[in-house]
Amino acid sequence: xxxxxxNRLIAEWVPLIQARFFIFFGAFFTGxxxxxxxxxxxxxxxxxxxxxxxxxVRFGYQKASILIKSKGVLEKRLQPExxxxxxxxxxxxxxxxxxxxxxxxxxGATGExxxxxxxxxxxxxxxxxxxxxxxxxxxILVTQNSPIKxxxxxxxxxxxxxxxSSAHYFLLQVLEKAGLRYSDIQPVSxxxxxxxxAFVKGSVDAWSIWDPFYAAAEKILMxxx
Numbered sequence: 437x438x439x440x441x442x443n444r445l446i447a448e449w450v451p452l453i454q455a456r457f458f459i460f461f462g463a464f465f466t467g468x469x470x471x472x473x474x475x476x477x478x479x480x481x482x483x484x485x486x487x488x489x490x491x492x493v494r495f496g497y498q499k500a501s502i503l504i505k506s507k508g509v510l511e512k513r514l515q516p517e518x519x520x521x522x523x524x525x526x527x528x529x530x531x532x533x534x535x536x537x538x539x540x541x542x543x544g545a546t547g548e549x550x551x552x553x554x555x556x557x558x559x560x561x562x563x564x565x566x567x568x569x570x571x572x573x574x575x576i577l578v579t580q581n582s583p584i585k586x587x588x589x590x591x592x593x594x595x596x597x598x599x600x601s602s603a604h605y606f607l608l609q610v611l612e613k614a615g616l617r618y619s620d621i622q623p624v625s626x627x628x629x630x631x632x633x634a635f636v637k638g639s640v641d642a643w644s645i646w647d648p649f650y651a652a653a654e655k656i657l658m659x660x661x
Contacts, residue, residue: 496544547602
């Protein structure tokens with residue numbers, strides 16, 4: 437069980453996150469149904485948080501949520517409770533949820549797909565807030581001189597993406613809509629930074645990715661299908 441003090445903080449955070457995190461970041465988390473996830477409080481007594489542990493909250497974030505960290509909103513609200521925030525960056529949602537599942541972080545923000553994959557694998561998560569999706573921030577990218585012009589042209593091609601992410605699910609949806617199966621492509625699973633390097637190098641034919649990586653990629657002569 438989480439301590440009474442920590443429970444009280446969670447109750448205070450919910451309206452704070454809904455009002456200042458999700459509304460403030462709504463325009464930046466495009467293509468995602470953003471969810472804040474709290475690790476399940478079903479740990480045994482040996483993992484029971486102490487009052488000392490509860491004085492520091494570990495918040496997992498990705499590049500898309502960097503502004504909530506830089507604004508210091510959570511720190512300001514938690515200062516009266518003498519609770520500090522430790523920010524831990526992850527390359528994508530799946531890695532963030534893996535850390536949460538083993539107790540390395542307390543809260544984290546991800547897109548809609550990583551929690552589904554994580555829960556299918558047995559992870560225990562609790563959703564405490566969310567915003568509506570905006571698919572405009574997700575795309576399958578190819579280079580400007582690529583012979584790939586349509587989704588149908590992806591057949592037999594190497595497509596890189598972060599496994600278990602929103603980009604993974606997006607790719608599956610796009611393939612299905614075009615009448616293709618997952619077995620029709622050559623999937624390559626890499627985190628965003630490595631995926632970008634592989635794409636720029638030409639080791640893969642296409643890249644399924646989300647903002648802000650999508651927006652940054654558009655600046656280096658890439659185009660979306």
